[in-house]
Amino acid sequence: SAPPAPAAASAAPAPAAAQMPAPAPAPAADAPVPGGRLFASPLARRLAAQWHVDLLGVTGTGPHGRIVRRDVEAARDRAPAAAAQPLAGRPAAHRVPHTGMRRAIARRLTESKQNVPHFYLTVDCRMDALLALRAQANQGGAVKLSVNDFIVRAAALALREVPEVNASWHEDAVEYHAGADISVAVATDGGLVTPIVRDADVKPLSAIAGEIAELAGRAKINRLKPEEFTGGSLTVSNLGMYGIGQFAAIINPPQAAILAVGASERRPVVDEDGALAVASVMTVTLSADHRVVDGAVGARWLAAFRKLIENPVRILL
Secondary structure, three states, X not given: OOOOOXXXXXXOOOOHHHHOOOOOOOOOOOOOEOOXXXXXXXXXXXXXXXXXXXXXXXXXXXXXXXXXXXXXXXXXXXXXXXXXXXXXXXXXXXXXXXXXXXXXXXXXXXXXXXXXXXXXXXXXXXXXXXXXXXXXXXXXXXXXXXXHHHHHHHHHHHHHHOHHHOEEEOOOOEEEOOOOOEEEOEEEOOEEEOOEEOOOOOXXXXXXXXXXXXXXXXXXXXXXXXXXXXXXXXXXXXXXXXXXXXXXXXOOOOEOEEEEEEEEEEEEEEOOOOOEEEEEEEEEEEEEEOOOOOHHHHHHHHHHHXXXXXXXXXXXX
């Protein structure tokens, strides 16, 4: 006789547990899920909105195909303009990759502001005598002196008078420098660089003027040697030529101070007889590292600097 027919597998009822529905497959990352939502993390959504990345074109690599941060970043990097869909009425944004110089500047300034305890001292300097002396010196001279040339030498001479400011902080000691080496902030296309005028306290103004012009010229075409912008005693940052009246600058480590120089402006003043007058006045702000320079020391240095500026013949000696 024929063997009995095998029972159909589908005919037998399954146990209750076996009747639970299987998990639904994860939705594709590049397609909407039910309800019109995308399978993406909140951070990915936020970054996509910030960078104008269309999540419909992004493939998720997270768990179960979830779109995560790295997926949005990859999509952004594939579109260098970073704004594949500009906002209505606006041109597309333009992203410029960081240069090595810009990264180094950003790192050093961030470290300085975070790790160096800055404090600030501000004074006004009468400029009339200096401006008159400069005009005389430039009459028929081969080298034209700028106000900044006078400021650089005055800063160096003030370091000679108050040598406690001519110092650098190290974890094991404070280093006091033998020479007055003044860094001069120069704006370039790649960022701010600070070439150094060595021994500015013993050089004549004409030599300082020529050296600053030569260093600044090479700085703007990225032709400085490392030793020409490394070290230094103090930095002079002058934004007066841009019409800035007053500002505070970030210290350039390992230096302990930086002098922010504003514009020379005609302002009402009270003269020695108590009468109201008009004078050319320049505001300067000293940012100092409180680990090296105490408040009274910084004040003495700034007083010495102002005295030189207001009695400029001493700068020529």
